[in-house]
Amino acid sequence: MGARFLRFAVVGIINTLVDAGAFAFFLWVSPARGPVAYGIFNAGAFLLAAFTSYQLNRRWTWRDRLPRPIPFMIVTLTAAALSSATVAVFTVLLSPFTSRWLRLLMAAKGAAMVVSAATNFFGYHLWAFARPLTVTALPPRIPAPSFSLVLPAYREEDRLPATLASLDRWMEGQPPGLWEVWVADDGSDDGTFRLVEEAQEARPWLGLVRLHRHGGKGAALREAYQKVRGQYILYTDADLSYSWSDVEKLADRLRQADVVAAQRVAGAPATLARRFIHRSFMGVLSLLGLRVVHDPQCGLKGYRREALQELLPRCRMNGFGFDLETLVAARGLGLSTATLDIEDWRDVPGSKVRSFRHGLDTLQSLAVILARRWAGAYGPDPSEAMVRLGIVAFTGFTFLLLFAIKVWQWEQWLISAYDGGLYMQALWLTGHGLWNAFNFYTSQPNLADANQWLLIPLGYLTRLGGPLMAFALQALAGALLSAAVIAYARDRGEPAGAAFLYGAIAFLHPAAFGTQVLDWHPDPMGVAALAWGGVFALRDRPLPFFIAILLSLATKNQAAVAVGATGAMGILVALIHGKRRLALYGAPALGLAMAFLLGNEWATRLLGGSNLNVAVDYRSLGGSVEAVILNLLTHPSLLLSGIQNHPGYWVDMLRPFLGLPLLAPVSALPGLAVMLLNSLSDHPSLTVPYVQYSLWALPALIFTAIEVISAIRRKAKGEGKGRPVFFRQAATSLLALVSLLSLWSFLRFTLPNEVWRLNPAAVREDLQAAASLIPKDAAVLGEPGTITPLSWRRYSGAWPHTDMDAFLQTVPQDLPIYVLVAPGKAFGGMAVAKEMEWIQGLRASGAEVVMDQNGVLLLRIR
Incomplete structure (x- = not known):
């Protein structure tokens, strides 16, 4: 009985995710409100979860008994009725005490889940699955x-x-x-x-x-x-x-x-x-x-x-x-x-x-087989199962926690002005999208709302559910990479703890930390997870790797950098080990990444803006990919100045070249040092998310270094090519340390930030309102994501890329100067202390406050 209840509890957790996710989705897409509507939404979500429950319970929880569909439906409908009644009653009873309807509904939903879970378990055990197989x-x-x-x-x-x-x-x-x-x-x-x-x-x-x-x-x-x-x-x-x-x-x-x-x-x-x-x-x-x-x-x-x-x-x-x-x-x-x-x-x-019918049954069996394989059901060592189950449980808990934060804090699920990774895709979809983008630019200069024209034919889908769609694609990409990493490691007898730690993180970062759901800043961790996870997938699972590439490019264009890094590393390993297949896959990956980045640059120039992607600004240190390469060759001092002034951006600039064994370890060390300082400091002085670009590239860098060193040692000993070395205890320990530091930084600096409580739709409207208050001939200084809608202006700058005092000196004396600040970058700890102190100094010196609401601050300094 106890083991059966434990299995039922695990199935219940899965059903809870399905139930709560469907309920939130219905609330998001439907304008209907009121106890009746909420009851209908709840019943629909519950029935969807019930289908999942039937399949999992008959295959796992009560696998030794015969399922009885009609009693199961009766129990399910009874539980659905009780669950809906609970939601309706709680809504009526608690509505006088709060005006936050979403929080009220989620609390009512929690009570309904308890009622339905008790009804389901006893109904299934005593009736629906009561007859043993004779x-x-x-x-x-x-x-x-x-x-x-x-x-x-x-x-x-x-x-x-x-x-x-x-x-x-x-x-x-x-x-x-x-x-x-x-x-x-x-x-x-x-x-x-x-x-x-x-x-x-x-x-x-x-x-x-x-x-x-x-x-x-x-x-x-x-x-x-x-x-x-x-x-x-x-x-x-x-x-x-x-x-x-x-x-x-x-x-x-x-x-x-x-x-x-x-x-x-x-x-x-x-x-x-x-x-x-x-x-x-x-x-x-x-x-x-x-x-x-x-x-x-x-x-x-x-x-x-x-x-x-x-x-x-x-x-x-x-x-x-x-x-x-x-x-x-x-x-x-x-x-x-x-x-x-x-x-x-x-x-x-x-x-x-x-x-x-039997095809669907087989696909459902696939999901169960895959889950049981990851749980160690088909392996000889029972201790591995606990490691895998722990990783899966941690991943699921983090996923559920961040999902709940998203639902709890934001009253509306709308596309914000900072979902820049989605905007770029129109330039790769259809010529019609390009034509409309050009017309939109010439008629309405607010690029923040250009998604209604740019995303064709995905425009309406993205308008309806851009963040959710991006999140789903990221989660699927992470799952594919996770499966590839785990399968590759297990097939070669790698340590279970290392394999599943890597695999879980590969899924955790693009999925649970999916920025399109939790943040306005595209996800750096997902990019690096693609880079290092792709290396392993590339060696033995090329198809999941390329599907993950396509899914990632559909959500964020900086994923092209991870693709390029993976391709470069693949080519390098191919040269070292003579793996021709790696070169066959690595070269197209590198070419695809470079083509995407160059296309991004071309599209940016076509629209006349300084940068369409508000998160990864390759133009900041050279203007384009070509210029970055040229700067690396002609200005070696840039490396030293980057370490002294801003390791995060310096590492960001080097990400296309992380596959090079000489640059890779060097680029990772500043990021690790900054993360250590930020974790110990009460006020982070450097950007956390940008530093994470280097941190999450560490596994790929370690992999490359180990490959090179191992190859040299084997050749020196006359052992030939030998067997590639992937996981080492040192690498695993370092990755675990970095993971904990990053999670600590996220919980300490990002999670408590006040902008969690901001409505993205309100921020977007206030940003547009602030833009309308700026004269057309004015110069504007602001964060990259803030000035993107204003990028057609002749004089504009973005910190921390631009020296503020030097920028002010370049603006003609007869032009007014405005400073525009929005919460998009402060959200992730992006606002550097120096710039924030400068803003505070401007306000103290008497700068005119034109607007200050919902985190949007517009100052006129002359």
Whole structure:
């Protein structure tokens, strides 16, 4: 009971995320308000979570019992009614005590979750999943043979006579006592059981296992595997799609391997739908690192008894995912796996497989298999499971915490003026977007709202849910990279703690710290996670890496720098180790990144602005990527001045070249030192987020350094290329230290910042209002994100890139000068103390305060 309740609690956490997320989404997209509307929103969110609950509970929590859909729906609807009533009652009772409707609703939702959870657990346990799976077994009447063949069957009354006749002819040619055949009846409600029971009278080698209710192909096979007596156990579909000669070949192959899986390479032509489903399925397996064989769903497999005894306690899928799960578990346990190519197979009419329904069932099984694999269910070391579960729990908790902060603090989920990474995509989508952008620029000079024209054809989607869409893409990119890193490390026997620490951080940064959800500043940690995670993915999981690239470029254009850094490192490692495939992938990645950055520069000039991306200002230290390279070559003193004045921006400038082993370690050290100082200081004097660019590049830098040093040492010892070295305890410890420092900095400086309580829509409106108060011939000085909407002005500057006193001297005496400050950069600790002190000095000296509200400050200093 206790273990079952623990599993139910884990499922409940997942359902809570689904429930709360859907509820907040309904509140965000719908203008309807009031107790009735809130009750409807809650019911919709609850039903969506209920579907997730049914799938997870029947596959995990109550996997040993038969699900009953109708009682489950009754319990679910009852809990939904109680949950909605709780929300409505709390709304009515608590509304006189607060005016913050979103906080009120989230509190009511919390109470409703408690009520629904109690109703669900007891209803599921006592009614919906109350009936255990009962089995009837009628064994063969011969001594234990060498081979056992299992035929899973479900509603095979029509095809079974032909199957038995073919089986009789084949058994006549086999030595007596060599084979036994079992029919595994998956709870058929036709005459399947009766036919087999009658056939047993004349066939002593025939056995029967019957599930009293339909449990799924996997459940039927599992029960049959526990009853068979042979040393070598095979199964093939009851429709006999595969020839008896293939069965014999697979039986012979079992003498050399623990597991043998047949795979179809030719034969009967499949329908378009089945080909599409198969290719999609294999693509998903490749992305998740679960592709063990070419055709895991082929209905002909064999196992040695010893191997099957290891597999069965770990394999719990009841449906069509059972085949894949056995193969994944076999690889995780280190069992030898072989394949058998099948060229002569046929598609027998009357199949019970429905492409869409069973395809969805298989995809759901994939999610469970992937989760159980990460939880250590298919690995030999139980201690690894605790490490993985701890990392997953920490990631999920952080995700939920930051998600709750977002919902709690902001009353509206609107695109702010600082979601600059989204604006750039229009310049890569359609020529129509470019034309409209040009027209918009010439007619309305407020670039902050240009997304309604620029994002075509994604404009309306982004207008509706830009931050949410960006967050989802970042989360998916992080998940892909995390899966790639973990799979790569585990396949090569790396330490479990190191592998899963790296993998969890790869997911945590682009997902939980996704800036489009939590901040107005594009996420530096996600960029660096792409850079170092991409290196590992590039070596063994190129497809997830490139999909992550596309997803990241769809949310932020500084991801191109991470792509370029990864490509450069890939090329470097390819040169050191002779890995030609790395060069084939690394070169296009580097080219794509450079093309994107140059295109960004071209588009910026086309629109006449100083910088469209408000977060990553490559122009600040040279005007363009080309100029940055030129400055590095012609002004070496820039490196020293960068260390002295602003390590964060100096590191930011070098990010395109982090793959170079000489520059990489040097660029990381200033960032680490600044983070240490900021963590110990009461008032950070340097920007935290920009320094994090270097911090989160550390794993990639360490990886590059280790690769180079290891290669040199191996060559010096005459050991040749040797095996690449990826994880070292020192690197893991350093990454853990940096992670804790960054999290501490985030909680100490960013989280308590007052701008968490600002409404982004109000800030945007006030920024536009402030811009309208500035004369067209005035000079403007402000933060990069603030002056972006004003970038067409002839005289404008942005700190800390611009020396303020020098800027004032360049402005003609007859022009007024305004200083515009908005909370976009102070939000992340971006405002450097020197500049803030300068602003305070201006106010003290009598500068005219034109506007000061919602964090938007407009000063006129002359």
